[in-house]
Amino acid sequence: MKYTIFLLFAVLMFAKYSSAQECPIKCAIESLINQKIQSSVDVTVSSFLAKxxxxxxxxxxxxxxxxxxxxxxxxxxxxxxxxxxxxxxxxxxxxxxxxxxxxxxxxxxxxxxxx
CATH class of the missing domain: 2.60.40.4230 (Resistin head domain)
Incomplete structure (x- = not known):
């Protein structure tokens, strides 16, 4: 029983720290993609409103x-x-x-x- 709890705890800790380390890269990429999409939308809307x-x-x-x-x-x-x-x-x-x-x-x- 103790072994099962320890194993579950170890898996949860690994999952927490591995996702935290992935996020800086993953989040940076997602942020750049979101900025590019927003920039494209802003240009399109601005050009339409100007007309x-x-x-x-x-x-x-x-x-x-x-x-x-x-x-x-x-x-x-x-x-x-x-x-x-x-x-x-x-x-x-x-x-x-x-x-x-x-x-x-x-x-x-x-x-x-x-x-």
Whole structure:
């Protein structure tokens, strides 16, 4: 029984110290690989973002609803008659919530790719 416990202890100690000695080399290689991958991703993302721009326009309409052009999302609204209560419906339309609104305006944006 004592022999079995001693053998188990010896195997565990060997496993601990052998993995600790491997790690500096193994960890250094993994770290270099991770840095190379991250660098590649950073370059790709940066070059893509440099080619994008936010394109915005304003859509206005009489009444309580204004709709954005195709491909645009509503980012904010304005209402006539000093109404400050509005909501965005379906991501593409502005709706003013006050009664008898004379006009509604929607700020509409999309992400564009610069040629």
């Amino acid at each position: 994008t721009e936010l394109i915005c326009t304003t859509a206005s309409a009489r009444g309580a609803d204004a709709h954005c052009p195709s491909g645009h999302k509503a980012t904010g609204c304005a209402c006539g008659m000093a109404c400050g209560s509005w909501d965005i419906r379906g991501e593409t339309s502005c709706h003013c919530q006050c009664a008898k609104i004379d006009w509604t305006s929607a700020r509409c944006c999309r992400v564009g790719i610069v040629g």
